[in-house]
Amino acid sequence: MTREKKNKAIGIRTPKAENFSEWYSQVCGLTGAELVDVNYGVGGLLVHLPNAVRIIRSIYQWLEKEVEDRGHEPVIFPTLIREQYLTLEKEHAGFTPEVFWVEAAGTKKIEERLALRPTGETQFYPMYARWIRSHSQLPFRRYQSRHTVFRYELSTRPFLRGREFLFFETHNCFASHEQVMTEITHDMETMRKVIWGKLKIPHLFLKRPQWDKFKGAEDTYVADTIMPDGKRNQISSTHDLGQRFAKPFGIKFSDPAGVERYVYQNCFGPGIWRIMAALIGIHGDDKGLVLPFDVAPIQIVIIPILSSDVAVNSNILAKCAAVEESLRAANYRPFIDATDRTPGFKFNEWEMKGVPLRIEIGRRDIDKGSAVINIRVLPGKVEVADSNLVEAIATASRNLDVHLEDSAGTYFADKIHDAETLDAAIAILDSAGGFVRVPFCSIGADGEQYGKILQEKTRGAYVCGVAFQDAERPRNRKCIVSGNEATELVYIARSH
Amino acid sequence: MTREKKNKAIGIRTPKAENFSEWYSQVCGLTGAELVDVNYGVGGLLVHLPNAVRIIRSIYQWLEKEVEDRGHEPVIFPTLIREQYLTLEKEHAGFTPEVFWVEAAGTKKIEERLALRPTGETQFYPMYARWIRSHSQLPFRRYQSRHTVFRYELSTRPFLRGREFLFFETHNCFASHEQVMTEITHDMETMRKVIWGKLKIPHLFLKRPQWDKFKGAEDTYVADTIMPDGKRNQISSTHDLGQRFAKPFGIKFSDPAGVERYVYQNCFGPGIWRIMAALIGIHGDDKGLVLPFDVAPIQIVIIPILSSDVAVNSNILAKCAAVEESLRAANYRPFIDATDRTPGFKFNEWEMKGVPLRIEIGRRDIDKGSAVINIRVLPGKVEVADSNLVEAIATASRNLDVHLEDSAGTYFADKIHDAETLDAAIAILDSAGGFVRVPFCSIGADGEQYGKILQEKTRGAYVCGVAFQDAERPRNRKCIVSGNEATELVYIARSH
Numbered sequence: 001m002t003r004e005k006k007n008k009a010i011g012i013r014t015p016k017a018e019n020f021s022e023w024y025s026q027v028c029g030l031t032g033a034e035l036v037d038v039n040y041g042v043g044g045l046l047v048h049l050p051n052a053v054r055i056i057r058s059i060y061q062w063l064e065k066e067v068e069d070r071g072h073e074p075v076i077f078p079t080l081i082r083e084q085y086l087t088l089e090k091e092h093a094g095f096t097p098e099v100f101w102v103e104a105a106g107t108k109k110i111e112e113r114l115a116l117r118p119t120g121e122t123q124f125y126p127m128y129a130r131w132i133r134s135h136s137q138l139p140f141r142r143y144q145s146r147h148t149v150f151r152y153e154l155s156t157r158p159f160l161r162g163r164e165f166l167f168f169e170t171h172n173c174f175a176s177h178e179q180v181m182t183e184i185t186h187d188m189e190t191m192r193k194v195i196w197g198k199l200k201i202p203h204l205f206l207k208r209p210q211w212d213k214f215k216g217a218e219d220t221y222v223a224d225t226i227m228p229d230g231k232r233n234q235i236s237s238t239h240d241l242g243q244r245f246a247k248p249f250g251i252k253f254s255d256p257a258g259v260e261r262y263v264y265q266n267c268f269g270p271g272i273w274r275i276m277a278a279l280i281g282i283h284g285d286d287k288g289l290v291l292p293f294d295v296a297p298i299q300i301v302i303i304p305i306l307s308s309d310v311a312v313n314s315n316i317l318a319k320c321a322a323v324e325e326s327l328r329a330a331n332y333r334p335f336i337d338a339t340d341r342t343p344g345f346k347f348n349e350w351e352m353k354g355v356p357l358r359i360e361i362g363r364r365d366i367d368k369g370s371a372v373i374n375i376r377v378l379p380g381k382v383e384v385a386d387s388n389l390v391e392a393i394a395t396a397s398r399n400l401d402v403h404l405e406d407s408a409g410t411y412f413a414d415k416i417h418d419a420e421t422l423d424a425a426i427a428i429l430d431s432a433g434g435f436v437r438v439p440f441c442s443i444g445a446d447g448e449q450y451g452k453i454l455q456e457k458t459r460g461a462y463v464c465g466v467a468f469q470d471a472e473r474p475r476n477r478k479c480i481v482s483g484n485e486a487t488e489l490v491y492i493a494r495s496h
Numbered sequence: 497m498t499r500e501k502k503n504k505a506i507g508i509r510t511p512k513a514e515n516f517s518e519w520y521s522q523v524c525g526l527t528g529a530e531l532v533d534v535n536y537g538v539g540g541l542l543v544h545l546p547n548a549v550r551i552i553r554s555i556y557q558w559l560e561k562e563v564e565d566r567g568h569e570p571v572i573f574p575t576l577i578r579e580q581y582l583t584l585e586k587e588h589a590g591f592t593p594e595v596f597w598v599e600a601a602g603t604k605k606i607e608e609r610l611a612l613r614p615t616g617e618t619q620f621y622p623m624y625a626r627w628i629r630s631h632s633q634l635p636f637r638r639y640q641s642r643h644t645v646f647r648y649e650l651s652t653r654p655f656l657r658g659r660e661f662l663f664f665e666t667h668n669c670f671a672s673h674e675q676v677m678t679e680i681t682h683d684m685e686t687m688r689k690v691i692w693g694k695l696k697i698p699h700l701f702l703k704r705p706q707w708d709k710f711k712g713a714e715d716t717y718v719a720d721t722i723m724p725d726g727k728r729n730q731i732s733s734t735h736d737l738g739q740r741f742a743k744p745f746g747i748k749f750s751d752p753a754g755v756e757r758y759v760y761q762n763c764f765g766p767g768i769w770r771i772m773a774a775l776i777g778i779h780g781d782d783k784g785l786v787l788p789f790d791v792a793p794i795q796i797v798i799i800p801i802l803s804s805d806v807a808v809n810s811n812i813l814a815k816c817a818a819v820e821e822s823l824r825a826a827n828y829r830p831f832i833d834a835t836d837r838t839p840g841f842k843f844n845e846w847e848m849k850g851v852p853l854r855i856e857i858g859r860r861d862i863d864k865g866s867a868v869i870n871i872r873v874l875p876g877k878v879e880v881a882d883s884n885l886v887e888a889i890a891t892a893s894r895n896l897d898v899h900l901e902d903s904a905g906t907y908f909a910d911k912i913h914d915a916e917t918l919d920a921a922i923a924i925l926d927s928a929g930g931f932v933r934v935p936f937c938s939i940g941a942d943g944e945q946y947g948k949i950l951q952e953k954t955r956g957a958y959v960c961g962v963a964f965q966d967a968e969r970p971r972n973r974k975c976i977v978s979g980n981e982a983t984e985l986v987y988i989a990r991s992h
Contacts, residue, residue: 030627037623041578042610047623048572050638057570074553076544078660079575079612079644080596082537100576101600102612105648106593114538116575116598127533127543131526142546146642148575152601164574 012288012352020229020281027280028158033289033353035280036158044156044163051353054297055279056166056272062198063168063270064145066190072141072170077123079147080114085122088248092121092216098151100163116150121216121241121267124171125249132263135175135255139183140263143170159277160233160496166272173251173263180240180266184221187238187268188468191223195235195270200292200404201225201278202412203235204435206465206491209443211451218242221468223270224491226415227281230433232464232493235274241265277496282408289354290377292404293397300327300334300393301350305343305362315366323359323371323389330390334359351376356400357393375400377407416491422480425492426458435464435493437472439486441479450481454492457481464491508784508848516725516777523776524654529785529849531776532654540652540659547849550793551775552662552768558694559664559766560641562686568637568666573619575643576610581618584744588617588712594647596659612646617712617737617763620667621745628759631671631751635679636759639666655773656729656992662768669747669759676736676762680717683734683764684964687719691731691766696788696900697721697774698908699731700931702961702987705939707947714738717964719766720989722911723777726929728960728989731770737761773992778904785850786873788900789893796823796830796889797846801839801858811862819855819867819885826886830855847872852896853889871896873903912987918976921988922954931960931989933968935982937975946977950988953977960987 010031014022026032035052048056064074080102087093100116103109117123124142132140149167156162170187174180188205195201203225213220217239227233245251246262255261283290293299302324304316320336327334335355337346343360350358360372360381371389374381375396384392415434419425425436441447443466451463466488474486506527510518522528531548544552560570576598583589596612599605613619620638628636645663652658666683670676684701691697699721709716713735723729741747742758750756779786789795798816802809816832823830831851833842839856846854856868856877867885870877871892880888911930915921921932937943939962947959962984970982 037626039623039626040574040619041581041622042574042576045574045576047574050569050571053570053572056572073546074549075546076549076552076662078536078538078541078543079646080538080541080660085537097602099602100598100610102596103599104597104609106595113600114596123536126537127535130533130535150575164576166572 011348012286015286016228016284020227023284023286024281025158027284027288027352033280035276035289038158042163044153046158046162048166051297052276055291055295056276058295059194059199059272059275060146060168062194063190064143066194067141067143067170067268070141070186070190071139072143072172075124075142075144076147077117077120077144079117081117081123083113083115085126086115086118088122089216089245092245094215095119098153100150100152118151119149119167119269120144120169120171121245125245125251125265128171128173128263129250129252132173132251132253135253138173138175138253138263139179140173141170142172143168157277157496159273159280162273168270168272170268172266172268173246173253174265175253175255175261175263177240177242177264180242180264183266183268184238184240185469187236187266188221188223190268191236191270195223195275198292198294199275199279200401200408201235201275201282202408203278204416204491205468207443207468207471208465209447209451209463209490210445211448212462212465214239216241216244218244222465224435224464224493225278225282226412226434226493227278227496230415230429230494232435232462232495233274233278233281234271234495235278236268236270238268239266241267282411283404284354285377287348288352290404291354291356292401293356294401296354296356297333298335298350298353298355299332299397300357300359301346301355302334302336302359302361303343303346303350304336304338305360307363309363312363312366316361316363319366319371320361323361323386326390327393330393332393357396359389375403377403419480420477422454422457425461425480429458429461429492429494433494435491436461437489437491438480439474439477440488440490441482441484441486443488443490450479454481458492458494460494461492462495464493464495466490507844508782511782512724512780516723519780519782520777521654523780523784523848529776531772531785534654538659540649542654542658544662547793548772551787551791552772554791555690555695555768555771556642556664558690559686560639562690563637563639563666563764566637566682566686567635568639568668571638571640572643573613573616573640575613577613577619579609579611581622582611582614584618585712585741588741590711591615594649596646596648614647615645615663615765616640616665616667617741621741621747621761624667624669624759625746625748628669628747628749631749634669634671634749634759635675636669637666638668639664653773653992655769655776658769664766664768666764668762668764669742669749670761671749671751671757671759673736673738673760676738676760679762679764680734680736681965683732683762684717684719686764687732687766691719691771694788694790695771695775696897696904697731697771697778698904699774700912700960700987701964703939703964703967704961705943705947705959705986706941707944708958708961710735712737712740714740718961720931720960720987721774721778722908722930722989723774723992726911726925726990728931728958728991729770729774729777730767730991731774732764732766734764735762737763778907779900780850781873783844784848786900787850787852789852789897792850792852793829794831794846794849794851795828795893796853796855797842797851798830798832798855798857799839799842799846800832800834801856803859805859808859808862812857812859815862815867816857819857819882822886823889826889828889853892855885871899873899915976916973918950918953921957921976925954925957925988925990929990931987932957933985933987934976935970935973936984936986937978937980938983939986946975950977954988954990956990957988958991960989960991962986 102114208220219240223236704716715736719732
């Protein structure tokens, strides 16, 4: 891959543990793993570079397969939304302060100004009102993928908060609220299969408190993970919209008895950017990016260790080519770095970019009919006979993924603590960070005042919610804020 | 697939030959092949329905594979462009009358207004100036796929002209102009392999006259096809940008001698929408959409022919399921229509949607251990023994594609005529339409005045250009407009 950079200090200069924010910027940038270039010239907008696009493409493909296997069909909607639709659902209208507005076309003002979509509800649902008429069409499942949405954010970070970011959304209509809840469990399963199963990103699936739900939802359910700086990163949300949009937009169906009813709706949005942030932040190390094997754009880099002997070198390069060929035939994504840089420089370069496996081939390997394999996150090297190479690569890739799964699991377990008092919770938030599980009086509207007090006293920790399934119930315990009888065990955390 | 429609007259009511425009709208719409819904509520914007999205996805995948095999790497750029960049190249600034402008964010006006990209040049090239510094990075090839661009068009048609439409673009930098010309031949080859090879869309690859090139290009090369109404449909363009953007944007590299030079550039854009329009228009018939086998979202529809005998019916449905299973295992995309509509209704429905093959399974087929296959564009049905079914499907799919290739080839040959005089050319344009190949004095700037006269006298025919390779040279013939010595054989046509 061409190195897209001008002369600059190259590499990861700040240890992850010393300053996560610095480290993260270095890994994302042109002198790191070359994921994005933030110098596009418009604040909050960035360019996604090939390494990031290839990773993101795999994530999209996995999510698309999951939802299509569940009967969601793909649609492509326009980028622009009529102002009157955006504001039709009263709570949802709360998006308007974050919206970019198109007010002119060519040299003319346009009559009704148009919003750059902040999310899809208000463009999908007027069409659903046109399309849906009978119970025989339900459940009605559609999704859009590989598009962007726009929010006028004041502060931005790559993959964490931006003014234009990558989106994936399903929008679904059902005959009953029970079916909505079943769909939400499927969304949770999709996150488990793809985001944990493929990307090894650990997370909790939570029900948000009433005062922190999506604008226009009855209830919001999320997947939350914890970044190494101890702050929460919401990586997906699925909303129980009830009939809150169905009524103003008039989405009705005739039931088997011929009675017109409003549909019940849900929508699901894995946060592609947020997932990338977690992938980079949780797995990465002081050398740079670390990627699970399946998602890596280059899975195996082959590095010729050249000598001063020209004849030997041509044998080495020929062997590298043969190895690349056999790996490609085995459906891997190998790459030979035959540039004239030193092996050490190449090792650092490809480790920084997160290539999971490295094969070194030098003079000794020609004589011995072998090659040397190194795994990105494990120490040492293994010498493998040529005849076993493809098999050894399969084993090495499994070892890498198992290691990432173990380390990510341990990492996440260390980010969840319990506390019985506000002071104890604050002490944990200030030291370890992460989630603190505490007794709380209510995640209903009546709990909001105490959620606000919590936020002040902890300097910014939110009530993230309760476990979606088998929520743990506190017994004879007091809310750490109100002192009232606790009805819930909630997870609190500071947030990105 | 769920039928997305309210009660309406269903089906294709207007014969293609009688009124192509009417027929085309019916095929595209909700009561036809369900490709788009134009009733989005904002003029010129439409919703792409699942049938269209699945077709378009295949086209994108084929194009992505072609360009990546040639070394193009994927990037994702923002949707918004700074006004000062859009207007930096003086001819390119001619896009501004067609641009949608973002002028407000939230409640505030924004300082420098932002354009919704009409095309990518002016967003890619400021970054190229940052990224490229050495000859070792050249050729530098990037592309963006599956995004949309925006033009404020006055009249719009689905897939032919819209205010937001689907885009694919490569942007490339080279050390020499020769390499640009080689790249353009690769672009022509990509069109031949994907657009003719896979989609069976016949086209000519032409060099446009100077007065009809892309805003900011040295030269523009296009793939043009002819729609059944006799009008030209430009389905791709590849531009020789020379150094016209490299200079204002400052895209330079140091050559092996260390001398700083400006790059030479080209960009290639297959028109995803225009390709869809050609696919629909050229292959379709009075029954509706016709699709080559590989691009069809549903390749084989399986229709149970049920009787009054419940026991037999369960055998029929079981056999349909078994057949679907075996076809899926053979990597086909089958679908069983087990709805309670009549077989005749189902036949029309799936023919209208362009499903290439139909399998009918009824009582007789249970007894005989057979099934009946019908090919969308060929008369008659074939009875096949169960044991030969998968093989018979492979044969039928080839027969369909061969038929489409032949008929499209014949169709296109009939759309190209020769004329030696303006009157003869006008007679052909008014009767057969299509391309008329005529002697012309020049496609350089000095020919423009005669191009304009041609346009007036023919009521709207353009000089589309000359054949890109082995351009035919007229000998001792006169330009049909100026009467001067003809230097070129040009193709003229009315246009969409």
